[in-house]
Structures are given as C-alpha cells and as structure tokens.
Amino acid sequence: MTKNFYVTTPIYYVNGDPHVGSAYTTIAADVIARYKKTMGYDVYFLTGTDEHGQKVEETAKAKGMTPQQWTDSMAPRFMEMWKKLNIKNDDFIRTTEERHKKAVAKILKTVWEKGDIYKGEYEGKYCVSCETFVPENQVVNGNCCPDCGKELRMVKEESYFFRMSKYQDALLKHIDEHPDFILPRSRRNEVISFIKQGLQDLSISRNTFEWGIPIEFAPGHITYVWFDALTNYITAVGYENNAEEFAKRWTNGEVVHLLGKDIVRFHAIIWPCMLLSAGVKLPDKIVAHGWWTSEGEKMSKSKGNVVAPLEEVAKYGLDAFRYYLLREVTFGNDGDYSTKGVITRINSDLANDLGNLLNRTLGMYKKYFGDEIVKGGVYEEIDNEIKTLFTETLASVDDAMSRLEFSRALEFIWKFISRMNKYIDETMPWILVKDESKKERLATVMNMLVESLYKIAVLVSPYMPESAQKIWNQLGFNEDIEKALIENVRNWDIIPAGHKLGEATPIFPRIEVQKEVKEKNPVNKDLKIENPISIDEFGKVDIRVVELLEADRVKGSDKLLKFKVNDGKNIRQIVSGIAKYYPNPEELVGKKVLAVVNLNPVTLMGELSQGMLLSSEEKKRIKLVEIDSSVKVGSKIK
Incomplete structure (x- = not known):
C-alpha cells in the first residue's frame, strides 16, 4: 500500500519579499518531498502566503492601496521565486482564498460548539509585528516582544478567547509520547519548558481593525491572524470540503511542518491545541531550523549584506546554491x-x-x-x-x-x-x-x-x-x-551490456578564486581635500631654498627667533615663532631650509620679517623643513 507524505512550509508574510531564510525553508521542503517520492511515497507539498492582519492593513493604506490589492501584488513574487529555485510544490495557498475562509469558519464553529471559545475582555501588551498579545511574564527589555524585540502597545478590547489552557496536559502528554514530534530536540525542550510555565487562554478575535476573516458567531470581530494562518495546513488538503482527500493526506498520512525557529511556539503550542479541540490528528513532525547570518554578521538592509537568492544562483548556479544551503549547516542550527x-x-x-x-x-x-x-x-x-x-x-x-x-x-x-x-x-x-x-x-x-x-x-x-x-x-x-x-x-548489475554511454562534459566547473593582491601602499581614492586651492593659486607662492646665515633670539620675546638668510640673490631677515623648539638657535646656522619669499614684509616685536620659514608639526613639535646640503641656494620649489 502506498504511503502518503504531506510536507508544508510556513505561509510567508506578504509584507516582505522572499529572502534566503524563506528560500532555505522552501528548498528544504522541496528536497524532502523529492526524496520521499524516490522512496515511493504519494507526496503532497504545500507552500503559500499569509495575507491578513493589522500590519498588512497598515502597509496597504500607507501605499494607497486596498489590502487585497497589496496582497495580490505580493503573492506572485513568492510564486515566481519558487519557480526560479526549481521548487515543485503541489499547491500554493493564499489565506484570502474562499476555500481558506470556509475552512477557518468550520474550525471556529467546531471549537465554539465544543465550548472551547468564550467572550471576554483583553487588556494587555500587544505586538503588532508578531500580531500577538504578550503576557507580562514574557515581556523583555522593559516593554519589548520576546520574539521580535519590538516595542509593545497597550491594548484594551472586547475579545473571544480559546481555552488553550484546557489542553496543556494533553499536549505535554503527546510530546512525551512522541519524541520526534518537535525537532530538533533543543526546540522540543524549549517548548516543554514554555508549556510548564502555564498556558494561558488565547485571544482569537480582533475588533480594532477590519482586514481579516469575520467570525460568524461574533459580529464585528475578525479572526486572530495566527488562528487564521495555521488553519491553512488543513485547508489545502480538504478539511472544509473533501473528507476523502483529508483522510488520505492528513489523517492517514505522515504530516511534516518545516519552519523557522522564531515561530516554533505558534506551531508547537497553539496549533496542536487547536487541533485537539477540533478533534483532528496532530501533525507528525514540527521541524524548526535556525537563522542565517552573512559573513559572520546579522543580515540587514542597512549593512547591505542581505543574501539575495537569485543573485547567488546567477553567480554559482541553482543546484550549487541548493546544495550549499542544506550541506553547510545542520538543519536546526544557525548558519x-x-x-x-x-x-x-x-x-x-x-x-x-x-x-x-x-x-x-x-x-x-x-x-x-x-x-x-x-x-x-x-x-x-x-x-x-x-x-x-x-x-x-x-x-x-x-x-x-x-x-x-x-x-x-x-x-x-x-x-x-x-x-x-x-x-x-x-x-x-x-x-x-x-x-x-x-x-x-x-x-x-x-x-x-x-x-x-x-x-x-x-x-x-x-x-x-x-x-x-x-x-x-x-x-x-x-x-x-x-x-x-x-x-x-538497490541492486547491482542493472545496466545491460550494449547500453550506449552519452557525451561527457563538466557539470561542476571549478571556481577560480581571484587572489587579492594587496598594494604595498594603497592610494586612498576617496581622499577629501581640506581647503582646496587650484594649481594657479599655488603657483603664486614663491618657495625657495635658503641658507641660514645667522640665528638669534628676538629681545623681549620667548617665542620668536630672527634669522638672516641667503635666498640666492639677497640677504634678508625672517622672524619665526619657533624659539620653544630650538633652545640653541646658533646650531641651525649653515643649514638649508625652505622659505616663502614673496610674502608682504611685516614687523614683529620691532623686527622686520621678509618671508616665512616652512616647518612641519608632529605630536605638537615644530621642526624646520631641512633640505639636502647639495641643493643650490635659491632653487625654486614647484
């Protein structure tokens, strides 16, 4: 008898484009689906988009669109990406589809009639990004969401609640009896620890915005986005309208959910409790993978290090990209x-x-x-x-x-x-x-x-x-x-004599790594010039090699020295404020230095100064620019 295998990705939120994280999950689901087919299973592979919620409503409004127009523009981006990554999914579900709305209505009615939904009022902290209320004991960093880290809002509203607390013991028992229900084991332990803190009843309706699936028994309320989104897994296999297909794919098949570790609690706690209440079999495995960094750093648009799947495919080839993602890191760990x-x-x-x-x-x-x-x-x-x-x-x-x-x-x-x-x-x-x-x-x-x-x-x-x-x-x-x-x-000797071989061509060409040759003295091409001047302006400055003939202190000043210098044509006097750095100025006599010789003469402390000696400054020390003794006095610096 043929075994049935049903694998899902999370439905991806339409407020952002597909990225390497969503590509990783979807490629992994594609690989396990293909593998199960090689093992003779009847396989069904589902992916899709999550299209309701307050964030979608707010984003659409900001873009001058209706929520439906916005989601209609985003869903095809995911479909196209999966096609380009050679993903062979059997179905693509959108939560705005009529079939899904009917499935959500059915599970709500079933849970309502069982007495597991009641009317109340919620007052507490709410994460718009995760679309979930956060109990006080889970708030982090003062007023932030434990999952996404964003600031929480204080909300008070009438709400309908799902008696999730009722299923705490049943869920713990199921996890204990099914060791592979949550994989990897580290995530299983995390979920168990969370449940043992005490499950609270879950607010499953909203009345402060409109973009969602209306609740039949609660006029003015729409369905909480996670109660809506999680139901997609059973919508796609006939929960609402095809009992035979549902029995084949879900009830009598192996059901595996693949997802990122950030949403493991929703899948391993809320979803199983919903199914327990609705009288539906729980999935066989909930498998959470880790996050990807880029070159050792968290990916962010501001850093410009976000890995774009199609760009990587263009560089290395599709199969090499698929192989690397699943070979490089153990599924479940960060990579x-x-x-x-x-x-x-x-x-x-x-x-x-x-x-x-x-x-x-x-x-x-x-x-x-x-x-x-x-x-x-x-x-x-x-x-x-x-x-x-x-x-x-x-x-x-x-x-x-x-x-x-x-x-x-x-x-x-x-x-x-x-x-x-x-x-x-x-x-x-x-x-x-x-x-x-x-x-x-x-x-x-x-x-x-x-x-x-x-x-x-x-x-x-x-x-x-x-x-x-x-x-x-x-x-x-x-x-x-x-x-x-x-x-x-499985067996050998299955290729008969006489079989003709095909033509051999390299399938995996080596990539030659261009070794970076580091310049010994790299030029700063982004150099910013301070107080820039033109070459014409510089040409007006007459800098000459001069020889110091005499050097002495200026009477009444502890800063100034006066020099008699030979500029090649004349003997002139130049006063310079370098006495602090040359306590024995007579030692400078005979040295050749640089001087600006076309400055207007000035008088300093009663002494005539007919130019300016050039000096350098390093670590607050001034030093005259000395010139090799072989250079002719009067030589012009260009």
Whole structure:
C-alpha cells in the first residue's frame, strides 16, 4: 500500500519579499518531498502566503492601496521565486482564498460548539509585528516582544478567547509520547519548558481593525491572524470540503511542518491545541531550523549584506546554491552564509569529488571500451565491500532524512562518492588495461563505476535535480530522473551490456578564486581635500631654498627667533615663532631650509620679517623643513 507524505512550509508574510531564510525553508521542503517520492511515497507539498492582519492593513493604506490589492501584488513574487529555485510544490495557498475562509469558519464553529471559545475582555501588551498579545511574564527589555524585540502597545478590547489552557496536559502528554514530534530536540525542550510555565487562554478575535476573516458567531470581530494562518495546513488538503482527500493526506498520512525557529511556539503550542479541540490528528513532525547570518554578521538592509537568492544562483548556479544551503549547516542550527564557504563546497564537494568521479569514469570507459557497456563478470572482495557500503548508505540516508537531517544525509552520500574515487585508485584500471587477460576484470571495475554514478545521481537528485539529470544523460539515460525510485537502484548489475554511454562534459566547473593582491601602499581614492586651492593659486607662492646665515633670539620675546638668510640673490631677515623648539638657535646656522619669499614684509616685536620659514608639526613639535646640503641656494620649489 502506498504511503502518503504531506510536507508544508510556513505561509510567508506578504509584507516582505522572499529572502534566503524563506528560500532555505522552501528548498528544504522541496528536497524532502523529492526524496520521499524516490522512496515511493504519494507526496503532497504545500507552500503559500499569509495575507491578513493589522500590519498588512497598515502597509496597504500607507501605499494607497486596498489590502487585497497589496496582497495580490505580493503573492506572485513568492510564486515566481519558487519557480526560479526549481521548487515543485503541489499547491500554493493564499489565506484570502474562499476555500481558506470556509475552512477557518468550520474550525471556529467546531471549537465554539465544543465550548472551547468564550467572550471576554483583553487588556494587555500587544505586538503588532508578531500580531500577538504578550503576557507580562514574557515581556523583555522593559516593554519589548520576546520574539521580535519590538516595542509593545497597550491594548484594551472586547475579545473571544480559546481555552488553550484546557489542553496543556494533553499536549505535554503527546510530546512525551512522541519524541520526534518537535525537532530538533533543543526546540522540543524549549517548548516543554514554555508549556510548564502555564498556558494561558488565547485571544482569537480582533475588533480594532477590519482586514481579516469575520467570525460568524461574533459580529464585528475578525479572526486572530495566527488562528487564521495555521488553519491553512488543513485547508489545502480538504478539511472544509473533501473528507476523502483529508483522510488520505492528513489523517492517514505522515504530516511534516518545516519552519523557522522564531515561530516554533505558534506551531508547537497553539496549533496542536487547536487541533485537539477540533478533534483532528496532530501533525507528525514540527521541524524548526535556525537563522542565517552573512559573513559572520546579522543580515540587514542597512549593512547591505542581505543574501539575495537569485543573485547567488546567477553567480554559482541553482543546484550549487541548493546544495550549499542544506550541506553547510545542520538543519536546526544557525548558519553563516559566506562566499568562501560556497566556493569551497563547489570546488571540493561538487567539482573535485562528484565531478571528478564522473569525468574520470566516462573518460576511461570510452578510452578502454568505446561508447558501449561491455560485459564483465570477474568480481573481487573489494566489489563486495562497495556493494555493502551502498546498502549501508541507503539505510543511513533514510534514517537521517526521517529526522530531516539534510546535511547528515549528504555526508553519507559523499562518503560513498569518496569511496568510489578511492576505488579507482585501488583497482587501477590503467594497469589492468595493459594485460589482455585482465580485460574482463577491467570491464567489471568500469561497470561498477558507471553503475555507482547511476545510483549516486538518484541519491543527489532531491538536492540537485538538474545536475542529477545531467549525470544520467551523460551515462546515456534519457528518462526523467524525477521519476526514479530508490527501490530500482538497490541492486547491482542493472545496466545491460550494449547500453550506449552519452557525451561527457563538466557539470561542476571549478571556481577560480581571484587572489587579492594587496598594494604595498594603497592610494586612498576617496581622499577629501581640506581647503582646496587650484594649481594657479599655488603657483603664486614663491618657495625657495635658503641658507641660514645667522640665528638669534628676538629681545623681549620667548617665542620668536630672527634669522638672516641667503635666498640666492639677497640677504634678508625672517622672524619665526619657533624659539620653544630650538633652545640653541646658533646650531641651525649653515643649514638649508625652505622659505616663502614673496610674502608682504611685516614687523614683529620691532623686527622686520621678509618671508616665512616652512616647518612641519608632529605630536605638537615644530621642526624646520631641512633640505639636502647639495641643493643650490635659491632653487625654486614647484
């Protein structure tokens, strides 16, 4: 009997464009959906957009649009992004659709009739960004939301409440009995700790704004956005109008929610309590991943370090981008997106390991036997080791994927790829080809390599579907790899003699890293000139090399020195305020220095000054600019 698998992403909020975080979740969901298909499951994959709430209403108003116009302009951006990232979702739900409104009305009515909704009044702190009331014991930093950190508003309004507290013990019991209900385990512990603080009843209606789904039994009230949004998961599989489909996909299927760690409480507490009240089976797994930083820093528009998925795809290729996101970090942990990391993964894992295995295998096969597979038959113990390792690899990959440990699954696949590269070095086909009696053994070795690549392509196809298809094509298989089943590649000797190989071309070209050559003395190209003058203005200043003939103090002054200088034509006197720095001025006699000789003469402390000596200032010390003794007196400085 075919097993059913249902995977969802969170529905993404329409107030912002898709980014690397939402791309990460959606690619992960796409990968697990594709993997389950290779395992023979009947798979249903849902994503979509969250379109109600106060933030949407306020944003639309600011843009001079109705909320519906605003959401209609934003939802297609997500659809287009997922298409470009080769996401093969089966459905895209929008919470403004009629089918969803009917599903929300149904679950509200069910919970209402059960007596789990009552009318009251709420007065407390509210986070507009998260669209949730925050109990006083959860407020952080004085008056901020514990989830997003933004300032809270004080709100008082009539509200309808869901008796969430009623389901605290039942939820704890379910979590205890289902160890993989919340993954990773660190998130599970966090949720348990939160529940044990005591669940409060949840305000599920709003009457201070209009953009939401009206509540039938509460005139003037609309549905709290999270009660609305979470219901999307059952809307899409027929909760409201298709009992047969709902039984297949939800009740009798494996249901997995993928989401970011910032919304794990909504999914692991509010949503299960809603389902317990409505008499609906709880999802099988709620899996929360971490956040991405960029080059070690938190992403922000102001820093200009936000990773734009399509820009990265343009630089490195789609499959390389998909591979890096799921290989670089354990799903559940935070990760850092870095250029160096991407290039290292491409060059090491894709080009050196997988690409090299493919290129070497096809190159040797065509050199030794031509384009067609020849019959082998001479097996050795090393071949049995390879077959055993492949069987172990399949089991290890499936175990990792059952817990959504994408990086770990890829580690097992790459362990097998590395083993096949080593197999080439151990069997040495280039030696076997020289011995005619070893020809059948050579054929066996080469067939093992071709078949391993055929199997590897199927294993990597969920992560890199386009590249996997290219590997199959180069091996001479034109079937759609998306229809491949693991069951059909478990055994060996499945490629018949006479099968024709395709053409070999590099799938993963290496990225040559341009080494930055640091200038010894880099020029500051952004240099800002203070008090700028033109070259014409500078040309008016007559600077000459002068020789100091006499040096003495000015009577009555502790700052001034007077010098008699030779400017090459005349003997002139120059007064300079440098006495503090030259206590023995007579030592300066005979030195050549620079002087401005076309200044208007002035009288200082009764002494005539016919120019100005040039000096430098460093650490509050003044020093005359001395010139090499070989320079001719009177030389003009240009």
